[in-house]
Amino acid sequence: xxxxVLSVRNLSIDYVGEDSDxxxxxxxxxxxxxxxxxxxAGESGCGKxxxxxxxxxxxxxxxLIRRGEILVEGRNVLDLDKxxxxxxxxxxxxxxxxxxxxxxxxxxxxxxxxxxxLKTHLGxxxxxxxxxxxxxxxxxxxPAERLKSFPHQCSGxxxxxxxxxxxxxxxxxxxxxxxxxxxxDVVVQREIxxxxxxxxxxxxxxxxxxxxxxxxxAQVCDRIGxxxxxxxxxxxxxxxxxxxxxxxxxxxxxxSMPRLRGAQIGGEASL
Amino acid sequence: MSHAPILSLDxxxxxxxxxxxxxxxxxxxxxxxxxxxxTALVGESGSGKTTCARLIMREYEADEGKILFKGEKxxxxxxxxxxxxxxxxxxxxxxxxxxxxxxHTIRYHLERPLKLHRKDLAKAEREAGIVKLLExxxxxxxxxxxxxxxxxxxxxxxxxSIARALAVGPEVIVADEPTSMLDVSVRxxxxxLLNEMKRSLDLALLYITHDIATARYVAExxxxxxxxxxxxxxxxxxxLGNPAHPYTRLLLSAVPDPDVRLGEAxxxxxxxxxxxxxxxxxxxxxxxxxxxxxFIRVPGGTAxx
Numbered sequence: 139x140x141x142x143v144l145s146v147r148n149l150s151i152d153y154v155g156e157d158s159d160x161x162x163x164x165x166x167x168x169x170x171x172x173x174x175x176x177x178x179a180g181e182s183g184c185g186k187x188x189x190x191x192x193x194x195x196x197x198x199x200x201x202l203i204r205r206g207e208i209l210v211e212g213r214n215v216l217d218l219d220k221x222x223x224x225x226x227x228x229x230x231x232x233x234x235x236x237x238x239x240x241x242x243x244x245x246x247x248x249x250x251x252x253x254x255x256l257k258t259h260l261g262x263x264x265x266x267x268x269x270x271x272x273x274x275x276x277x278x279x280x281p282a283e284r285l286k287s288f289p290h291q292c293s294g295x296x297x298x299x300x301x302x303x304x305x306x307x308x309x310x311x312x313x314x315x316x317x318x319x320x321x322x323d324v325v326v327q328r329e330i331x332x333x334x335x336x337x338x339x340x341x342x343x344x345x346x347x348x349x350x351x352x353x354x355x356a357q358v359c360d361r362i363g364x365x366x367x368x369x370x371x372x373x374x375x376x377x378x379x380x381x382x383x384x385x386x387x388x389x390x391x392x393x394s395m396p397r398l399r400g401a402q403i404g405g406e407a408s409l
Numbered sequence: 410m411s412h413a414p415i416l417s418l419d420x421x422x423x424x425x426x427x428x429x430x431x432x433x434x435x436x437x438x439x440x441x442x443x444x445x446x447x448t449a450l451v452g453e454s455g456s457g458k459t460t461c462a463r464l465i466m467r468e469y470e471a472d473e474g475k476i477l478f479k480g481e482k483x484x485x486x487x488x489x490x491x492x493x494x495x496x497x498x499x500x501x502x503x504x505x506x507x508x509x510x511x512x513h514t515i516r517y518h519l520e521r522p523l524k525l526h527r528k529d530l531a532k533a534e535r536e537a538g539i540v541k542l543l544e545x546x547x548x549x550x551x552x553x554x555x556x557x558x559x560x561x562x563x564x565x566x567x568x569x570s571i572a573r574a575l576a577v578g579p580e581v582i583v584a585d586e587p588t589s590m591l592d593v594s595v596r597x598x599x600x601x602l603l604n605e606m607k608r609s610l611d612l613a614l615l616y617i618t619h620d621i622a623t624a625r626y627v628a629e630x631x632x633x634x635x636x637x638x639x640x641x642x643x644x645x646x647x648x649l650g651n652p653a654h655p656y657t658r659l660l661l662s663a664v665p666d667p668d669v670r671l672g673e674a675x676x677x678x679x680x681x682x683x684x685x686x687x688x689x690x691x692x693x694x695x696x697x698x699x700x701x702x703x704f705i706r707v708p709g710g711t712a713x714x
Contacts, residue, residue: 279679325659353665396622
């Protein structure tokens, strides 16, 4: 097995309070291999988003990384200075947020928002970045004429795909997606995830996928980590997490999810 | 069930905005709610689910068709008065953070409906009523009454919303996405509570959701809505087991299923999806029975069932 793209080692993060600290992430370690679709599951407040923000070095006070390392391609992200970080974000790690479809600038056209990234990082001219933006939009099945549109003229699903296309502009090695489709309808969600799955196979990037929807995760991910109150309680192959979970919490999560087909859950397994 | 429906919609339509691009939020919607039964209304955002809820709650007036409660047209007869109607038909909202007033205690939230609707009760009787309500939703009264909403978890708040809805002794409850903002492990408790209430109080429940798996868990009947129309309806196992309308099939194919890997799923192509949605958005007046009590609106156009 080749070296992992991302390696989180003994990571502990606290939210510093006046009287006491809240231990949001407790001694978490996991690896993501090249091209791997890795899922981090858990309920609100379990620390999954805190980890995502720390990997992109987007965590802000009062979050404090107490211990641990975050290695991307062998380099500790926590050691990067401001200049190195600018290069690191987008080229190494790009991030799609839950509200990403609202993260586009409402007063700029889609084209201008692509140009912003491409000019800053690659120094492309308007002409060059338009060409590159057309290629990127094609990746997410959006016609080139959309470049002239403003965000409000595009549907939520389309905006989410545009954000993903911008994230892919500099060929990042790792795409972090924090609840990327939670605000979308299931049909749109499926279309987007399918597209992402094809792209990661074509372009070879890895994915850290964060969601509370364990069913969705089992469907799309290669491996899954389950978090409970800041701890990574179980990591395994997606199929194993689904069919043979070992941790009681993972079992309880499955037992509390009503099934669409087949035998219904018992209903008494409420946590 | 031998019960007769308590509330029914008969070809109800509601349009927003006139001019060139009116929005047909409800198009010839017919449905019946029966005591002791849960009917699930499922569909994507913008399909008209909440419009139906608001029509039932008399927050909107229907443009066409009629809504009957206990055989009487809304706004007439015994329940003409809005407060008399609301005593019988209550609603539970999606957002347990927004639907409770942050400035008031839990006691206030539960006492107010009793004060407004049960003027016959003395203070001590009201107090006993509040404690009983909290027992019903399985919250410890002694710890809850003086608390403010922000001191409660999402699940606890939703239980308070349910208790508040039950306070006036309703016969119909409309629950609009009551669990979508809750964590997975808390959802089941709320769904179980709704089930229990339905059984013990013989409530007619309309459960509105985009989460079809939870609809299967709580409902006896299901209706699939798209673009203001109910395109398929019937017993929940029949509709989910043998979906007949192309849109229902599309919707069900996209529901996350841990048993089916993404690459192995039988999916619709992007072109199929566009075609199915386009067809389903057309007015479909012909109704066909495809199984016992299981109906679809017959789609026209290219994406035939």
